[in-house]
Amino acid sequence: MKIKKFYIIFITFLLTLSCFQLNGTNVYADDNDTDPSVEDVGYYHKPTKDVKKFFGIWLTTGFALQPKAENNVVVGDTVTLRTDSARSAVYAAATLDRWARYQWYKFTPGDDKWTAVIKNDGGKKENLTITGKDANQTTYYQLQVQWIGIIPNPFAKKIYSQVAAVHTVPYPVDGEEMTVRTDDDYIYSTSFDMAATSTYAHADIIPENYTGYVTWSVDDTSLATIDEDTGLLTAVTKKEVHGTVTVIGTLHNPNGEDIQRTTTVKVGQGLEDQTVKAGEKATFSIEGNLGDLEDIDDDGEDGDEGGDNSGGSNEYTVKWYRDNPDGSRVQINKDDEVNGALSVTTDPTTMEDDNQSKYQAVINVKLGVINKSYTTNKATLTVIPDGSPDIKIDNSIDNEDYNDDLDYDLHLFGVNEGDTITRKSTLTNNSGTGILNGGSYHALMRESSVIKSVMLDDNELSTDDYEVVTNSKSNTKEVVIPNMSFKTKQSHSVEIKSTQGAVDQKETVHTTPYIVGQVSEPDDYRSDGAEEVISYSTNTIKMDVEDINFGTISPLSANETIYRPDELNEPKNVVEVDDQRRIKNPTEVRVTQNDNLINDDSIKLLGSLHFVDNGTAHDLFNNDQVIQATDEGNEVPSIGWSKENGILLHINDNNFAAGVYKTQLNWSIVESI
Known part of the structure; x- marks a missing residue:
């Protein structure tokens, strides 16, 4: 999490704040417990209380992400404890401390006390990577974070994470x-x-x-x-x-x-549109986990509670505005601004006064000397006439040719060219008084889709009974079924089958079926179904290989291995693989050097490219070498190597001319079926 820094400097305030900091104390494990837990070993320092926020503002200093409490690692493998921390808004703005300094502490049952993890073991990093060493051993870790600045401040605020246990086990265990x-x-x-x-x-x-x-x-x-x-x-x-x-x-x-x-x-951006019937009330609420704005002091028993130092002067105001259909704008809560309601409920609505009005909130927060403000989006109020139909659309989508494990009624994954997608909707008028005449049903899909059939109430329609409208700008087409009328409590069913056109890239398409019709004026009624989402993939595997430049070769290079430049070593990938296959068969990535390395004068280099795998070198010249193999069901990952591994240039003892030599590697992906 990032907190924007406000450059307001109060040196005297910093000194006052610092005097409340206390040094951490060690807490030791109970030697009598043969199967210790976090409760038994305690902590290096009492963990800082959970962060308190209001809206997106940090009221206290602490952790947005605590290290995972229980971690298991096989001997020889690694596990990483990940954290994220930040300061309260007031503390960040009011002190000279700008940079976080990290220190991990550890305790293994049998030790005399908690000790600092040394720098070479990652002890001064935000995230700590641990290698499992001794089976059936548990070590406990806790992170200390202190913010420092240009001016040394030994009493600068410190916070402490929850304690994380890392259990080293002899064998791997699957999650179920x-x-x-x-x-x-x-x-x-x-x-x-x-x-x-x-x-x-x-x-x-x-x-x-x-x-x-x-x-x-x-x-x-x-x-x-x-x-x-x-x-x-x-x-x-x-x-x-x-x-x-x-x-x-x-x-x-x-x-x-x-x-x-x-x-x-x-x-x-904060507010959601609302739709109600005439005579009903509508409520607009500021979305999200807003929290409570309260005054947090820094004088807890630890001296590092992460408080806001606001001196008890925190407050917020919220102003609710309404844009009327006639274009006028009014504030609707003038008597309830300070620490006011974060939602607003309308009076009983009418079509004439309320339909298509818009609501917006402006929130101002005061934290000591800091003021922040946010304006939400404008949310639209739609009022359906009293006595109008109440049509609900129960819709779903299905891929007849492929089922992905992530598929559900409204979201399909891994859809490819040629797949048949079935869209089903049941439209029901739940009103006991309102009816709809001359309605039209609209179903959207990709422009390249080919309509196979359209069914209305189990009867297949001819192409004269529906319309297809193409929108090239949005790359969509609409199937429009006209002249649908609804009596009270009446239902209609729609089923549309379409074949998917070419899929050139991974993409996700969002569409929503809807019906429009007339109650008192043309198209004054509309009801939307649920959003349908189709995630397309190419069902292919593609490979993009970086050119490898070993530089100019000189006679001094004879009888040695030439390494790749640092920019082509990990974490950089030399081979980028995009595996969008639906059925992932066993696959091998192979490479061979068919031609000699030659320079512009057609002089042959007395050497060749080798593939080195943990000290074992494989000559690539006229040798189709397996670089990477994956088992059935696994995605082919991109390929990168450390400096000593991967494709390297080996120079022989023989004499040769200095210069730039070139050749071409032939890469292939071999899939077992």
């Missing part, structure tokens, strides 16, 4: 069940630092002693992106970004199959 969750179910697509634009995803796995690892992805990066390792979900900060993103957690088991589970998070 997994659920995923997020800290917040709504994040803001705004650049204002006051709003919460990100949240963390977490996986809960059974059994707890699993030794696999979890990676994260999302179905639609136009709404939000996610860190593959930490699970930090961040909204795309553009005004037009609004929708629901699916967060996908993948548990990679050491032995068995991977497990995937999903959850959803809304993305927007």
Whole structure:
């Protein structure tokens, strides 16, 4: 999490704040417990209390991401304790301390006390990577974070994480069940630092002693992106970004199959549109996990509670505005601004006065001397006439040719060219008084889709009975079924089959079926179904290989190995692989050097390219060498190497001319069927 820094410097305030800092104390394990737990070994220092926020503002200093409490690692493997911390808004603005300094501490049962993890073991990094050494041994870790500045301040604020246990086990253990969750179910697509634009995803796995690892992805990066390792979900900060993103957690088991589970998070700018019938009330609420604005002091028993130092002067005001259909704008809560309601409910609505009015909130927060402000989007109130129909659309989509494990009624994954998609909708008028005449049903799909059949109430329609409208700008087409009328409590069913056109790239298409019709005026009634999402993939595997330049060869290079330049070593990949196959058969990535290395004068280099794998060299000249192999069901990963591994240039003892030599490597992907 990032907190924007406010450059307001109060040196005297810094000195006053510092006097409240206390030194951490060691807490030792109970020597009588043969199976110690976190409760037994205690902690290096009492953990800092949970962070308190209001809206997206940090009221206290602390951790947005705590290290995972229980961790299991096989001997020889590694596990990483990941954290994320930040300062309260007031503390960040009012002190000279600008940089976080990290120190991990560890305790192994049998030790006399907690000790600092040395720098060479990663003890001064935000995230700590630990290698399992001795089987059946448990070590406990705790992170200290202190913010420092140009001027030394030994009493600068310190915070302490929860204690994390790392159990080293002799054998790998698969996870069997997994659920995923997020800290917040709504994040803001705004650049204002006051709003919460990100949240963390977490996986809960059974059994707890699993030794696999979890990676994260999302179905639609136009709404939000996610860190593959930490699970930090961040909204795309553009005004037009609004929708629901699916967060996908993948548990990679050491032995068995991977497990995937999903959850959803809304993305927007604070308010959601509302639709009510005339005579009903509508409520607009500021979305998200807003928290409470309260005064936090820094004089707790530890002296490091992470308080806001605001001197008890925290408050907020909220102003609610309404844009009337006639274009006028009014504030509707003038008597309830200070610490006012974060939602507003209308009076009973009417078509004449309320339909298509818009609501907006402006929030101002005061934290001591700091003031922050945020303005939400404008949310639209739609009022349906009293006595009008109440048509609900129950819709679903299905791929007749392929079922992905992540598929559900409203989201299909891995759809390819030639697949047949069936769209079904049941439209029901739930009103006991309102009817609809002359309605038209609209179903949207990709422009390249080919309509196979359209059914209305189990009867196939001819092409004269429906219309296909193409919108090249949005790359969509609409199937429009006209002249649909609804009596009270009447239902109609629609089924549309279409074949998918060419899929040239991975993409996700969002569409929503709807019906429009007339109650009192043309097209004055509309009802939308649920959003349908289709994630397309090419069902291909593609490879993009970097050119490898070993530089100019000189006679001094004879009888030696020439390494790649540093920019082509890990973490950089030399071979980028995009594996979008639906059926992942066993696959090998191969490479061979068919021609000699020659210079511009056609002089042959007395040497060749080798593939080195952990000290074993394989000559690539006229040798089709396996570089990487994957088993059935596994995606082919991109390929990168450390300096000593991978494709290297070996020079023989023979004499040769200095210069630049070139050849071409032939790469291939071999799939077993």
